[in-house]
Amino acid sequence: MNEHVFALDIGTQSVTGIILQKTNDSYKVIDFCVRQHKERSMLDGQIQNVVQVAEVITEVKCALEKKHGLLQHVCVAAAGRALKTIQTEKSISIIDKPITTEEEIKHLELSAVQQAQALLAKENKHNFTNYHCVGFSILHYKLDGEKIGSFIDQVGKEATVEIIATFLPKIVVESLLAALERADLTMEALTLEPIAAIHVLIPESMRRLNIALIDIGAGTSDIAISNDGTVVAYGMVPIAGDEITEAISDHYLLDFKVAEETKRKIINDQEATVHDILGFESTITYEDLVPQIAESVDRLANLLATEIRHLNAKAPQAVMLIGGGSLTPKLNEKLATYLQLPANRVAMRGIEAIQCLKSNEGLPTGPEFVTPVGIAISATQNPLHYITVYVNDKVTLMFETKQLTVGDAIIQAGIEVNKYYGKIGLASIITFNGKKMTLRGEYGDPPTIFVNDQAATVDSLIASGDKIVIHKGKDGKNSTVTLEEIVGDMKEIPFTYNDQEFVLKPVYQANGQIVDKNYLVQDKDTIHVVMAKTIADFLSEQTLLNDQEKEDFFVIVNERKVKLDKGSTIILVNGKQANMTTYIHEEDQITMTPSENVTVKTLLHQLDKQFDYQIHVTFNGEPVELKQNRMTMIRDDQPLEETSELHHGDRLVLKETNVRAFIFQDIFRYVDIDLSQIRGSYKLYKNNELTTFHEEVIHGDKLEIVWE
Structure with missing residues (x-):
């Protein structure tokens, strides 16, 4: 059985009419006619003047009717240049919630397409429903601004999908219908010019x-x-x-x-x-x-x-x-x-x-006739229809450019998928160790989708009359976090200090009260979590650290700062020299030698000076030490002895005194002689030679007094 197909290619400069004869699965060009527009009644695929375009269509129709009889039904196509293409990107935060399923990615892609649809409507001051999405493609996935292959299980701050989406304005189809009606033609089938050409040139x-x-x-x-x-x-x-x-x-x-x-x-x-x-x-x-x-x-x-x-x-x-x-x-x-x-x-x-077109002598063979022939064949093989679906009980008309999915219906219905996610639970704002911290609530569940009461996804195929229901996801729970979840696993550290066993443990405080690690943090809590890490931290906790151990010992001598080594604590960790800022590790052996009392003698020793001048002699066979002050140390206007204790930060005045030579009579300040029991005369000897009380003595001299 032979069947004739009449198609029109309504272009910017001309209208081409073509008649094909269909025999089973093959086609043959029977006739064609081309007429130029007399005025610029078409612009970029959009009919600007319906009446003028209808007149040219009528000319083509009448020319073909003279040879082939009455033509009432026609296949047409929307021009590719009439389509509107928008490039945009959509981002979501994935902090604490990485993308784990393909469904989540699909939802992000749909949100990007809806954003493109809204941008197009805003640019042209139309409602988004005035545009049919006829296709979109993914240009890039980006993680924190860097291109990436997939979002699944990626860790970052922000996931972004960049898409390019194409929309067909409803007015293009409506103006086509109006022009055909004026030419006494009924649209038998509709397609898009690029789809028509691809379908006839490329095997399925x-x-x-x-x-x-x-x-x-x-x-x-x-x-x-x-x-x-x-x-x-x-x-x-x-x-x-x-x-x-x-x-x-x-x-x-x-x-x-x-x-x-x-x-x-x-x-x-x-x-x-x-x-x-x-x-x-x-x-x-x-x-x-x-x-x-x-x-x-x-x-x-x-x-x-x-x-x-x-x-x-x-x-x-x-x-x-x-x-x-x-x-x-x-x-x-x-x-x-x-x-x-x-x-x-x-x-x-x-x-x-x-491939499905038979050759025919005398008829065109060039590339300019691919689109008209494609319209005739594609419009019969793969016509585009309007279908009706119900999205949350809302009637939604869709242009069937391909196998339609739930996602396509969601876009056309204007439902913003991201608004159907459950809300994030309430956050808690706390002060943690002096800094503000926000504890997020749980993320809400994704929306659930049903097609004709059967569970579905955004990729599920749909047909005319389908009832699609989208339920909002369950809201997330409010923030419920324990102290342990905030700080993580703070491991206890066993060690020994001066042969005594200790364990470093974290100390948890909530609003000034000691709590355990399982404490459930509440909004506006003030939390302090402290764990000793250094030797100084440990000693502070144990109240073993006095002022002298906390810092180097020094005094001010004659307006000059003098640091005293002997005033510092000696610290050894596992036998090696350490200091107060050394970190404590598991099983460390720590020993500390407390600082000794610091005296005037300690200071003078460090200054390489002697407090007094001394010599050793013998008197009547007994050793005697003679000494006199070489230095004078004054604190707060009071002279100090060599054994006087010094304090951290003391301000001291140090003066050197002139040392005189010792004489024989100085010995009597160091020995006791009871002269009341002695009768007679005496003689003085120095090194077995007669001498006098005023004779100078030096170190090692042998002194004697002999009574007669």
Whole structure:
């Protein structure tokens, strides 16, 4: 059974009508008709003047009806350039809550798409429901601003997903319907131009490949990126074939229409004879033309490559060129160079590449007819329908550009997934060791999703009439944290101090009261947790550290600070010299020799001075020590003895005195002689020689007094 399919490609410059004959699974072009717009009634794929566009559609329809009879139903497509593409990113905090499931990542992606939808609506002052999301792709995952492959179990502060999403304005479809109605046509099926071209050029088994399709028209070049069996991104470059035509017109002084005809003729016949605006005739060959348009071709290729990388985040596996502009000389080679692809990965494709289309002599075969043929075939094989689903009892109309999921319905319904997460429990704000600290409450649970009363996820497929219910997740519990959870495992440290066993343990205080480590911290608590770490910490706890041990012992002598080594405590840890700031470790053996009392003698010894001058002699066979002060030490105007104790920080005055020679009679200050019991005369001897009381004596002298 033969079936005829009528399709319209409503472009910016012209309307192309085409009739295909369908026989089983194959198609054959029966006829076609092209008519130019008389006015600029189309702009960037959007109908600007419904009446004028309807008139051109009617011309095409009538021309075909003369040969093939009444045409009432038509397949059409929304232009790729009518699609709106938004790039944005969405971030969430993952402090204390890393992402652990793919579902959480999907929720973040959906939030990013919804943000893009809201941005688009804001830019155009429309409601978000005026746009259908027809696809989105992930550009990058970022952890704390750095690109990353996956969020699963990553630790950081912030997770960010960067997406590019494409939306179809409802007004595009509505204006199409209005123009068709004026031309007495009913829309039989609707598709998107890039989807139509991809579906007829790429076999279903190959649609998983990452391929860029570029439809190069007159004023714009439309780009579609396919991956994993669907179109994931759309874009547009605002230059195309007209850029090349203008270059020809400028160089050869040709009218624009003549330049366009010349371009086509040279591409088809390798040369063309033209008359410029001055009337001179010349013949332009393909070889002549290529260098004259090289700069424009290079610019077009560069812009196309840049947009493809922007949409796809990398070069695709291959690029297909369709549309009249794809015939531009050397364009495929330049584009391959900019994308760093092999030359055979960028190719022009005509309708002869459509496998299900039978050849037909006398009918077009070029790349400019791929889209009209694709519309006719794709609209019958893969038509886009509006479906109705119910999201939380709200009627939601969706444009079926692909297999729709719960996530797509959530986007179209305008439900913000992040608002359906349970609230975070109340936090507690405490003062911990003098610093403010916030203890977060537990995170809320994610939302639960049901489709027709069956548990589902955002990736679950949906069909028309499905009832989708999203329940808010359970709120998180308020902050419930113990002291041990805040400080962690503070290990006890056993050691010995002066042969006595001790254990360092943390001391927990809450609001001035001693508590244990299992104390449940409350909002506004003042917490102190202290654990001795150094020898000084330990001694302070044990009240074993006196002022002298806490710091070096010094006095001020004649306005000069003198540090006394003998005033410091001697500390040994495991037999090695240590100090008060030494950290205590498990099983350390600590010994301390307390500081001795510091006297005037201690100070003078350190100053390498002697308090007195002394000599040793014998008197009547007995040893005697003679001495006299060499130094005078004064504190608070009071003289000190050699044995006087000094205090930390004492201010002292030290004076040296003149030392005189000892004489014989000085001995009587050190020996006792009872003269009342003695009768008769006496004689004095020094070293067995007679001497007198005023005779000088020196160290080692032998002194005697003999009575007669």
